Amino acid sequence: MSAATAPGVPKRGRPRDERARTAILSAAASLLADRGYERVTVEGIAAVAGVGKQTIYRWWPSKAAVIGEAILEDFVVVPDLLLPRTLDVWDDLETWLRRGEDGFRGYSGDVIRVSAAVSSEDASMLARMTAKFAEPTRALLLARLREAVDAGQINDTIKLDTIVTLLQAVVSYASLSRANDNVVTDALTVIRSAAENHLRAG
Amino acid sequence: MSAATAPGVPKRGRPRDERARTAILSAAASLLADRGYERVTVEGIAAVAGVGKQTIYRWWPSKAAVIGEAILEDFVVVPDLLLPRTLDVWDDLETWLRRGEDGFRGYSGDVIRVSAAVSSEDASMLARMTAKFAEPTRALLLARLREAVDAGQINDTIKLDTIVTLLQAVVSYASLSRANDNVVTDALTVIRSAAENHLRAG
Amino acid sequence: MSAATAPGVPKRGRPRDERARTAILSAAASLLADRGYERVTVEGIAAVAGVGKQTIYRWWPSKAAVIGEAILEDFVVVPDLLLPRTLDVWDDLETWLRRGEDGFRGYSGDVIRVSAAVSSEDASMLARMTAKFAEPTRALLLARLREAVDAGQINDTIKLDTIVTLLQAVVSYASLSRANDNVVTDALTVIRSAAENHLRAG
Amino acid sequence: MSAATAPGVPKRGRPRDERARTAILSAAASLLADRGYERVTVEGIAAVAGVGKQTIYRWWPSKAAVIGEAILEDFVVVPDLLLPRTLDVWDDLETWLRRGEDGFRGYSGDVIRVSAAVSSEDASMLARMTAKFAEPTRALLLARLREAVDAGQINDTIKLDTIVTLLQAVVSYASLSRANDNVVTDALTVIRSAAENHLRAG
DNA sequence: CTTTAAGCGAGACGGTACGTCACGTCTTTGC
DNA sequence: GCAAAGACGTGACGTACCGTCTCGCTTAAAG
Numbered sequence: 012m013s014a015a016t017a018p019g020v021p022k023r024g025r026p027r028d029e030r031a032r033t034a035i036l037s038a039a040a041s042l043l044a045d046r047g048y049e050r051v052t053v054e055g056i057a058a059v060a061g062v063g064k065q066t067i068y069r070w071w072p073s074k075a076a077v078i079g080e081a082i083l084e085d086f087v088v089v090p091d092l093l094l095p096r097t098l099d100v101w102d103d104l105e106t107w108l109r110r111g112e113d114g115f116r117g118y119s120g121d122v123i124r125v126s127a128a129v130s131s132e133d134a135s136m137l138a139r140m141t142a143k144f145a146e147p148t149r150a151l152l153l154a155r156l157r158e159a160v161d162a163g164q165i166n167d168t169i170k171l172d173t174i175v176t177l178l179q180a181v182v183s184y185a186s187l188s189r190a191n192d193n194v195v196t197d198a199l200t201v202i203r204s205a206a207e208n209h210l211r212a213g
Numbered sequence: 214m215s216a217a218t219a220p221g222v223p224k225r226g227r228p229r230d231e232r233a234r235t236a237i238l239s240a241a242a243s244l245l246a247d248r249g250y251e252r253v254t255v256e257g258i259a260a261v262a263g264v265g266k267q268t269i270y271r272w273w274p275s276k277a278a279v280i281g282e283a284i285l286e287d288f289v290v291v292p293d294l295l296l297p298r299t300l301d302v303w304d305d306l307e308t309w310l311r312r313g314e315d316g317f318r319g320y321s322g323d324v325i326r327v328s329a330a331v332s333s334e335d336a337s338m339l340a341r342m343t344a345k346f347a348e349p350t351r352a353l354l355l356a357r358l359r360e361a362v363d364a365g366q367i368n369d370t371i372k373l374d375t376i377v378t379l380l381q382a383v384v385s386y387a388s389l390s391r392a393n394d395n396v397v398t399d400a401l402t403v404i405r406s407a408a409e410n411h412l413r414a415g
Numbered sequence: 416m417s418a419a420t421a422p423g424v425p426k427r428g429r430p431r432d433e434r435a436r437t438a439i440l441s442a443a444a445s446l447l448a449d450r451g452y453e454r455v456t457v458e459g460i461a462a463v464a465g466v467g468k469q470t471i472y473r474w475w476p477s478k479a480a481v482i483g484e485a486i487l488e489d490f491v492v493v494p495d496l497l498l499p500r501t502l503d504v505w506d507d508l509e510t511w512l513r514r515g516e517d518g519f520r521g522y523s524g525d526v527i528r529v530s531a532a533v534s535s536e537d538a539s540m541l542a543r544m545t546a547k548f549a550e551p552t553r554a555l556l557l558a559r560l561r562e563a564v565d566a567g568q569i570n571d572t573i574k575l576d577t578i579v580t581l582l583q584a585v586v587s588y589a590s591l592s593r594a595n596d597n598v599v600t601d602a603l604t605v606i607r608s609a610a611e612n613h614l615r616a617g
Numbered sequence: 618m619s620a621a622t623a624p625g626v627p628k629r630g631r632p633r634d635e636r637a638r639t640a641i642l643s644a645a646a647s648l649l650a651d652r653g654y655e656r657v658t659v660e661g662i663a664a665v666a667g668v669g670k671q672t673i674y675r676w677w678p679s680k681a682a683v684i685g686e687a688i689l690e691d692f693v694v695v696p697d698l699l700l701p702r703t704l705d706v707w708d709d710l711e712t713w714l715r716r717g718e719d720g721f722r723g724y725s726g727d728v729i730r731v732s733a734a735v736s737s738e739d740a741s742m743l744a745r746m747t748a749k750f751a752e753p754t755r756a757l758l759l760a761r762l763r764e765a766v767d768a769g770q771i772n773d774t775i776k777l778d779t780i781v782t783l784l785q786a787v788v789s790y791a792s793l794s795r796a797n798d799n800v801v802t803d804a805l806t807v808i809r810s811a812a813e814n815h816l817r818a819g
Numbered sequence: 820c821t822t823t824a825a826g827c828g829a830g831a832c833g834g835t836a837c838g839t840c841a842c843g844t845c846t847t848t849g850c
Numbered sequence: 851g852c853a854a855a856g857a858c859g860t861g862a863c864g865t866a867c868c869g870t871c872t873c874g875c876t877t878a879a880a881g
Binding site (some may be wrong): 430 | 861862863864866871872873874875879
Binding site for chain 2 (some may be wrong): 169170172174176177178179180181183185186187194197198200201202204205
């Protein structure tokens with residue numbers, strides 16, 4: 012009743028059980044991997060986590076939110092899309108694109124669907140998903156491209172941001188459309204051509 | 214669907230009521246437009262169509278299948294992505310990309326989600342969706358680009374297929390990511406640069 | 416039903432809502448009275464009771480079981496077959512038989528159909544129905560007959576059980592067959608004759 | 618096409634197919650025996666009979682009517698309740714009662730339920746059922762009792778009709794209630810006592 | 820050391836929609 | 851013009867999850 016001594020909130024009552032929270036997110040992640048988003052049920056998560064259903068709804072407003080958080084907090088294993096660093100930046104990008112295409116095709120259809128489902132109920136989730144996945148990747152690619160500019164492999168007048176966007180568009184489209192395999196190579200040809208055109212033209 | 218009526222088979226019994234089929238697909242389409250995929254209900258479709266629920270389940274195995282067919286058979290109004298034809302092919306493409314970005318953002322999130330939902334139950338549906346939407350668009354773009362090549366605006370050594378793929382990737386990505394508005398313009402800059410590089414280089 | 420709450424068992428989870436149970440059985444009883452067994456619907460019971468359908472299926476395996484329980488737990492108003500007590504036991508019995516004939520014709524066709532329906536799925540229900548309806552009535556009749564024996568109106572060598580059985584057979588048959596009205600009177604004549612024969616013969 | 622030559626009704630069109638009618642009633646009877654009334658379906662009857670469902674509904678108004686007719690027309694095998702004829706009428710009656718009790722218990726629960734179900738939709742059916750089953754039996758019993766009167770075994774002042782009614786009541790009640798086995802014997806004792814009372818008293 | 824305030828597992832609750840079954844009707848082609 | 855075939859509108863069935871609401875039980879801070 013009296014003012015809290017702690018700087019933040021007084022915090023009476025039993026504190027949140029961190030083990031329950033972890034168990035819920037793990038269960039959500041593993042069910043997502045096993046069954047796909049639509050077939051995951053809150054009751055299933057509760058059962059696997061050994062938790063009451065209310066403990067889920069106490070902390071998350073909906074199924075989408077739980078699964079979204081499981082993804083955001085790395086309970087879902089996301090293949091690391093590390094960018095190789097050889098001498099040839101175009102080889103590196105092709106390797107990265109191919110890995111991404113496969114990775115997204117396998118598990119990340121679900122991740123993408125989840126972020127769609129989640130975002131339709133909770134606008135902030137899309138931002139968090141973007142911050143988690145898209146932005147680090149952008150930074151990674153941007154750094155590699157900048158090196159290539161420094162090394163004189165790419166003309167410095169081209170907007171690197173734009174190239175990064177195109178690369179992300181390609182990997183996303185290749186995963187979704189399951190089109191024939193040369194999407195990646197072909198796209199890279201165009202991008203490279205543009206980048207070197209500037210180079211030569213400059 | 215569309216079981217071919219082999220001329221040899223006598224076909225006994227009451228024939229399928231084409232009015233019911235049409236009413237169902239119309240209802241599905243209109244509910245999809247009104248409420249979005251998740252909120253469409255088979256019972257709702259039946260009620261709007263003035264049809265028994267069983268009549269739906271007699272012909273389609275699931276909600277996804279009905280809605281998928283409604284889309285494939287043009288009951289869902291899809292904004293026509295006509296390609297303008299001015300003198301400048303790059304202007305034309307930018308116009309097309311911007312329209313597509315808006316159009317897909319508006320209604321086609323649903324169409325994409327439907328094809329995802331449907332495809333997870335019925336592998337052939339994805340192919341049909343692709344055949345219906347992606348391929349005609351490809352043909353359209355290809356034709357326009359070919360004209361531009363003939364007009365000497367694009368180098369004839371570049372693979373036009375590749376450019377078309379990139380354009381489709383860009384419009385899809387722009388819709389999904391809701392990124393800032395210059396994605397389209399920037400991407401087009403890169404593509405154009407590549408196309409004209411070949412021109413100049415050749 | 417009526418799972419005895421063993422004192423040792425902790426009882427976890429939300430307890431069964433007695434108001435829901437009561438509402439369901441009341442609704443079942445009132446619908447049975449209004450519409451007859453065949454026309455009662457589980458969905459109707461749920462709606463009238465203001466209850467989810469699953470709450471019914473959680474506790475009873477079938478429509479027959481719910482309605483059976485409603486009857487057994489006195490939610491269905493059963494006309495009291497009180498036995499009048501005048502000086503003349505035969506007058507009393509005739510009154511009782513006539514009332515029973517009418518009463519059973521009115522509501523108890525349903526009760527009998529329910530017990531048939533229920534018994535074909537749940538053997539114990541028939542026994543419970545019998546215990547509830549037939550046995551108290553037997554006791555009532557037996558007591559009255561015993562008094563008549565004490566009063567010297569019936570020979571004490573006759574088996575009163577047998578007479579009671581015959582009376583029940585007559586009332587059941589009269590209700591079911593809807594035969595002409597003197598069944599009851601005629602039957603009573605025979606029974607009386609037997610009872611007094613013993614009297615006189617003894 | 619041309620006018621009928623027969624003296625009765627002209628009868629245009631294809632005449633009713635007697636084989637179909639027979640097949641339907643046989644199928645109904647056999648399904649009734651196999652599955653019990655509730656579990657017989659019109660579609661099942663049609664399938665077993667090799668007949669269109671409409672052919673059933675053309676000639677009968679409901680499931681109950683078809684099955685009722687199957688019973689009435691002896692497609693359902695009803696064990697013959699022949700009355701034995703020894704010197705002792707009471708022995709004969711006891712034998713008859715016991716057979717009836719068993720027979721009704723075995724298959725005739727269904728027949729009784731059918732007649733109830735049928736009668737609730739089609740009042741005339743009850744009369745026909747009665748005419749088919751109850752009346753011949755009445756006649757049979759009556760004849761046997763009359764002989765006993767003639768032979769001086771039963772007093773001629775008792776109303777034989779009444780005794781027959783009682784016997785039928787007993788057999789019906791014994792089958793329905795599945796009571797202990799001496800119902801029949803006990804009841805017979807009373808009836809006999811009454812019959813001989815008259816005899817002696819007279 | 821007692822009270823008070825949550826959090827917890829369990830599980831019943833009112834709902835919504837599902838996909839199935841059977842009813843009795845309607846509409847074809849074939850005999 | 852009846853028969854077989856089989857699609858139709860209707861409506862109840864029993865199941866699966868949703869998100870909410872108690873229970874009795876911890877657990878810890880406040881008094």
